[in-house]
Amino acid sequence: MRSGGEPEPATTKRRAVRRRLLAMLDDLDVGDALPSERRLAEELGVSRPTLRAAIDELAGQGLLDRRHGSGTYVAEPRIAVALTMSSFTEDMIRRGMKPSGRVLSFRTEPAGARIGRRLAVSPMEEVFTIRRLRLADGTTMAIETLYLPKALMPKLRREDLEGGSFYTLLRERGVILASGRETIEPTVTTADEAEVLGVPVHAPAFLFERISRSEQGTPVEYVRSLYRGDRYRLELELKPVPR
Structure with a gap:
């Protein structure tokens, strides 16, 4: 100066x-x-x-x-992300965009200590580990990894999640999400993530991690989502603290 x-x-x-x-x-x-x-x-x-x-x-x-x-x-305009309990599919439809996606991997495996703690299950209990690529109007938006206790939806199939909303599936089975806790932090893409999203390595991104709970307070899902930083912006509605 x-x-x-x-x-x-x-x-x-x-x-x-x-x-x-x-x-x-x-x-x-x-x-x-x-x-x-x-x-x-x-x-x-x-x-x-x-x-x-x-x-x-x-x-x-x-x-x-x-x-x-x-x-x-x-560049394509960034999409504002409102922090609500809606699914990606519901959020994109609300914004007038056509959501789609494909399942990159779908497997069952023991929860292990880290996922077990998040889902409040035994490390030996089987969970679904589902990795999906999420798109809007044909453009890649995010990579989402969903962890779900297998006992909650034992007959879940890979085809059930091809382009559909997981939250809709939950509601159809009588599971109501009542609360959740989500953290957001800035990050950059790894080589694998960059290849899947079609962006440069170390491109800016947002990492969302969410644990959603049922009306009984039981963890239903743990989701780790990596959103493209060049297509998303966060939008928060602020209110003063009551006095």
């Missing part, structure tokens, strides 16, 4: 470039490519490092999609 709190010239230039890039986006559609960095730098009259810094900032906000070896494109 300069004396008096004035921003450095490089910062001022980056902000100016950011404003001009935002104005450019108003005339482009999702998926349109931006001109090359060399051409943009020449047109805007700035250095390429300054241009890259502005593009990186917009990419971090989910407005641009940088594809290695291909270029920079207008």
Whole structure:
């Protein structure tokens, strides 16, 4: 910073470039490519490092999609995620999008100590471990891993979850979710996760972990979901604490 709190010239230039890039986006559609960095730098009259810094900032906000070896494109708008007890399927339908997905793996195995603690079952009790890819309007959104006591739905089949809502299946079997606890933390994708989601390795992501309970207070599910950071934003409704 300069004396008096004035921003450095490089910062001022980056902000100016950011404003001009935002104005450019108003005339482009999702998926349109931006001109090359060399051409943009020449047109805007700035250095390429300054241009890259502005593009990186917009990419971090989910407005641009940088594809290695291909270029920079207008990104799909991020979907706001409201923190409710709704399923992914229900949430996407409510937003006017078409949910879909496919089961990546479906197996039964002993819960083990870690999953057993979360589901309040013995480490030797069998649980379903189901990994699904979730999509909206054909675009990858999240990788979801669901852990479920097998005794709760012993006849559950892989086909039951292909593109359907797990919460609907629960309701059809008389299981009502009454409460849940969810944690959210920022993370980045591993090589395996990046390949499944179709994003770069170490792309920003949100990790959601939820334990949902029945009306009797019994854990019904433990879910670990990895959401694409470039397609999601969190939306919270805040209210003052009663006095």
